[in-house]
Amino acid sequence: DSLQESPKQRAKRLRKLPDEQLFQLEDLANQALAMVDLARRTQAEFDNFQKRAETQRKQELKYASTSLIRSLLEPVDNLERALVEASKSNDFEALRKGVALTFEQVRSALQRSGVTQISPTDEGFDPEFHEAVMTGVEESKEHNVVLDTFEKGWKLHERVLRPAKVRVNQRS
Missing domain, CATH: 2.30.22.10 (Head domain of nucleotide exchange factor GrpE)
Known part of the structure; x- marks a missing residue:
């Protein structure tokens, strides 16, 4: 084909070739920029994910004993009531029984944990x-x-x- 083309056609084809290569080069450069942008966004998303995961881990650690603490609140309230009642009464057997029941509540809460x-x-x-x-x-x-x-x-x-x-x- 190139032998049959005229010198004008050949010059036109050669002038087109560098433009096509420039377009290809420009296209490749745009693709590379898009990849760099994607890599940066992916890195930023990953960094944010790590920060969120660390924050969540700290929160879980901070509140890990919530269940145990909740289960101890009732026995603590009972001990407080026993102290109030002990100051009003001389019935030490009732106080002993109340403290024993409260101790069992605490022991049970600990065992559940x-x-x-x-x-x-x-x-x-x-x-x-x-x-x-x-x-x-x-x-x-x-x-x-x-x-x-x-x-x-x-x-x-x-x-x-x-x-x-x-x-x-x-x-x-």
Whole structure:
């Protein structure tokens, strides 16, 4: 085809070629700019997502104990009422019963939240759950057995919140 075209046609075709390439180049440049813009917007959206997720995580952490706190409000109210009634009356048995019921409410609320007591008397000493504050000798009990619990320990699910303070048998 190029052999049969006239010199005018050929010059016209050659003049067109650079324009077509310029149009292609301009089109590619516009596509590149669009891609850069898309990348910037995507990065900005991702940054905003991360900020929202961090804010949400902080809020969830801040209010994570809401359920436990709500379950403790009634027992706290009951203790307050018991104190008011105790100042008006000398009926210590009624006060004892009220405090015992309130204690059960608190213990139940803690259990529902996954909190359990560590009360290891007569169990083997385990430093993961027990803190030996004293030792003693009782020949009738095994070596390294907890003889007394001075302060109960507490666990949240499998995590020790506070080890039990105990006296351990150190039989020879």
